[in-house]
Amino acid sequence: xxxxxxxxxxxxxxxxxxxxxxxxxxxxxxxxxxxxxxxxxxxxxxxxxxxxxxxxxxxxxxxxxxxxxxxxxxxxxxxxxxxxxxxxxxxxxxxxxxxxxxxxxxxxxxxxxxxxxxxxxxxxxxxxxxxxxxxxxxxxxxxxxxxxxxxxxxxxxxxxxxxxxxxxxxxxxxxxxxxxxxxxxxxxxxxxxxxxxxxxxxxxxxxxxxxxxxxxxxxxxxxxxxxxxxxxxxxxxxxxxxxxxxxxxxxxxxxxxxxxxxxxxxxxxxxxxxxxxxxxxxxxxxxxxxxxxxxxxxxxxxxxxxxxxxxxxxxxxxxxxxxxxxxxxxxxxxxxxxxxxxxxxxxxxxxxxxxxxxxxxxxxxxxxxxxxxxxxxxxxxxxxxxxxxx
Numbered sequence: 001x002x003x004x005x006x007x008x009x010x011x012x013x014x015x016x017x018x019x020x021x022x023x024x025x026x027x028x029x030x031x032x033x034x035x036x037x038x039x040x041x042x043x044x045x046x047x048x049x050x051x052x053x054x055x056x057x058x059x060x061x062x063x064x065x066x067x068x069x070x071x072x073x074x075x076x077x078x079x080x081x082x083x084x085x086x087x088x089x090x091x092x093x094x095x096x097x098x099x100x101x102x103x104x105x106x107x108x109x110x111x112x113x114x115x116x117x118x119x120x121x122x123x124x125x126x127x128x129x130x131x132x133x134x135x136x137x138x139x140x141x142x143x144x145x146x147x148x149x150x151x152x153x154x155x156x157x158x159x160x161x162x163x164x165x166x167x168x169x170x171x172x173x174x175x176x177x178x179x180x181x182x183x184x185x186x187x188x189x190x191x192x193x194x195x196x197x198x199x200x201x202x203x204x205x206x207x208x209x210x211x212x213x214x215x216x217x218x219x220x221x222x223x224x225x226x227x228x229x230x231x232x233x234x235x236x237x238x239x240x241x242x243x244x245x246x247x248x249x250x251x252x253x254x255x256x257x258x259x260x261x262x263x264x265x266x267x268x269x270x271x272x273x274x275x276x277x278x279x280x281x282x283x284x285x286x287x288x289x290x291x292x293x294x295x296x297x298x299x300x301x302x303x304x305x306x307x308x309x310x311x312x313x314x315x316x317x318x319x320x321x322x323x324x325x326x327x328x329x330x331x332x333x334x335x336x337x338x339x340x341x342x343x344x345x346x347x348x349x350x351x352x353x354x355x356x357x358x359x360x361x362x363x364x365x366x367x368x369x370x371x372x373x374x375x376x377x378x379x380x381x382x383x384x385x386x387x388x389x390x
Contacts, residue, residue, distance in 0.1 A: 006178070007175050007178045008113040008116075008175065008179065014075075016141050017143050017144045018106055022043065023144075026228055026231070027227075027237075027238055028157050033090070033092055034091075041350060041351035043098075044220075047099040050100040050101070050102075051103035051340045052337050054074070055336055055337035055340070056195055056334070058070060058108045059111070061108070061329075063115075063327070063329035067112030072172045072179070074105050074108050076172030080165050080169035080172060083102060083161055083162075086098035087158050087164075088158075105168070110133070110134070111332050112179070114320075124264070127260055127262075127263045127314055130316055131256050131314070134256040135257040141252055146242035195330050198327060206382050206386075208335060212338045215340075216339070216347075219347075220350055220371065221306075222249065222252065222302075222306060223343075224350070226245050226302055229364055233292055234295040244302065247300075248302045251304070251306035252310045255310030262314055269387060270318065273382065277311060277375055280304075280375055283304045283308075285368070287301050292361055312339060316336070346371070
């Protein structure tokens, strides 16, 4: 079990890397392929949408087939194949297709580990374990910042992507070797149930809406807009972009660990999520108010948003508490679908919002206001949530 979890952590590092690395590659992809920020917003959004579209079938597969084959096959074919296609890209639409495939490949990794946690450990430590794996996996966020910028500068982006394709295929083989499927709990009266049963749980809906609004804005900033924002308004080059995104990535790693322990520290899941995301809202509003502030002040606000916006594991634990044990796979993937699908939709919408600005400053002000409104809407919905600690 420990070796399998370790393998899934490595796979999740790759997943986090792939969802965030376009922010650093933006300048070279624009120079070599003519990819505009809008093209990259579309490609990044398709990563999330491809990932989200797989959550329902992945949930079925996790409950019926188990995490071992589900994670290894999809990661090898989708993740490895998509990275290889990216390395050979000759036009922006090739990047979009590659990102879709990579999103499909990464779709089962985190949920496979959550299924193992839910079926093998006490519910009281689920949030801590969930936060730990997201925190450790967020090393991929860090690797996709300054280290990736240095690698691309040294060997070029195509060689870097080809290496990632080989590494991803290797990790898929590792998962097949070390992951072990946990025991499946019996269904009540032998009835398996479906995702429709979960959709009928009223207490789950405020949590789902908070997951959509809490994860998407920070994912959009770190994975897509932080790099162009630093370049367009502050004239930052690849190395400076790498350091800005690294600072936000480090804050997100720390935030995931902090939220993982928050429910036991405060005896609440709802309270820390509400308080933290209010601070995210404040940081976004300050960025909208003065988008041309000093670069490192803006980087600090991005880091604050990254830290307090990393409430994913605690929201996941909150939602999982309402899910019947025999539907755990379907439950965690449904919650994750709102997180990842929301991020994909937000990134695609952000492309249009950004395009409304008549100047770069106006464009980013509109973007930050749009993300602020999203967080505010999620907080309003979450006020109706029922706190639950299992």
